[in-house]
Amino acid sequence: MAKLLKKPVKLALVQLATGADKAHNLSHARSKVLEATRAGANIVVLPECFNSPYGTSFFPKYAETLLPSPPTESQSPTFHALSNLAKESGAYLVGGSIPEYWAETKKHYNTSLTFAPDGRLLATHRKVHLFDIDIPGKISFHESDVLSPGNKLTIVDLPEYGKIAVAICYDVRFPELAMIAARKGAFLLLYPGAFNLTTGALHWELQARARAMDNQVYVGLCSPARDMKAEYNAWGHSMIVDPNAAVMAQLGEDEDIVYADLNADKIEETRKGIPIYTQRRFDVYPDVSKGDVKYDGDGDDVALPQP
Numbered sequence: 001m002a003k004l005l006k007k008p009v010k011l012a013l014v015q016l017a018t019g020a021d022k023a024h025n026l027s028h029a030r031s032k033v034l035e036a037t038r039a040g041a042n043i044v045v046l047p048e049c050f051n052s053p054y055g056t057s058f059f060p061k062y063a064e065t066l067l068p069s070p071p072t073e074s075q076s077p078t079f080h081a082l083s084n085l086a087k088e089s090g091a092y093l094v095g096g097s098i099p100e101y102w103a104e105t106k107k108h109y110n111t112s113l114t115f116a117p118d119g120r121l122l123a124t125h126r127k128v129h130l131f132d133i134d135i136p137g138k139i140s141f142h143e144s145d146v147l148s149p150g151n152k153l154t155i156v157d158l159p160e161y162g163k164i165a166v167a168i169c170y171d172v173r174f175p176e177l178a179m180i181a182a183r184k185g186a187f188l189l190l191y192p193g194a195f196n197l198t199t200g201a202l203h204w205e206l207q208a209r210a211r212a213m214d215n216q217v218y219v220g221l222c223s224p225a226r227d228m229k230a231e232y233n234a235w236g237h238s239m240i241v242d243p244n245a246a247v248m249a250q251l252g253e254d255e256d257i258v259y260a261d262l263n264a265d266k267i268e269e270t271r272k273g274i275p276i277y278t279q280r281r282f283d284v285y286p287d288v289s290k291g292d293v294k295y296d297g298d299g300d301d302v303a304l305p306q307p
Ligand SMILES: NC(=O)CC(=O)C(=O)O
Pocket: 130, 131, 168, 169, 170, 171, 173, 193, 194, 195, 196, 199, 200
């Protein structure tokens, strides 16, 4: 069987300190991504809503237009900053996520853009599962007050390394996405995300390790740094988990970069030891990766999907 991961790769998750100044967020992201690639990273990830504060009141104010693709500099300064940065750094860049506005439909999305080392847009992912929760006395948050959901899974082919899946934050709680991506050959599941002080303490590490354990692949969760002066306090604790569900590296709350070296042997060794991959009973239950699955998997996303 061909290896899922063709050669070793260094992954870096940038736990960025973000704020209200978009231009500063972009220039600060640039300096941290370049720091990561100077340290040898081949794939660099930014957090959810890295160019804006996280909150429904901020999404429309910070939203950028991505369609028609490619957008002009004034339609999406972030698109151009990320594309230039991927080129400058020579790495694959999973650009966290940004608030997006699609003028034609008047809809807003929480959207992630992935660029190749030559600056080409490789993939787009609009958050599929919107973060709508109510935990009395703790947190109430309703992304769907402002945002619309995306309608596809996102698998990106990085020719030198193999396939990765990109989804956003709350998407991690839906194991089907991870399972489908892994069964379609992803070696790494990446989630730019911003859990909070309530749900982060409960589930952040558990979700990362569960998705890795179920699928025997690497998982990376990339949060913004915690800012107790912000309206929404992100959990932090960006982490990389190996295919055996062990935490390889995890940050605290402050700005920092977490790195890990990923290799094919770890995936193969895990799957050989506990061979759930060959023991599934699709005669008893269906294979969720088969049938009517809406996904992009060619790593060549020239335009955003039309819902
Ligand atoms: N912010 C999110 O989308 C998700 C989150 O905080 C959680 O699932 O908890």
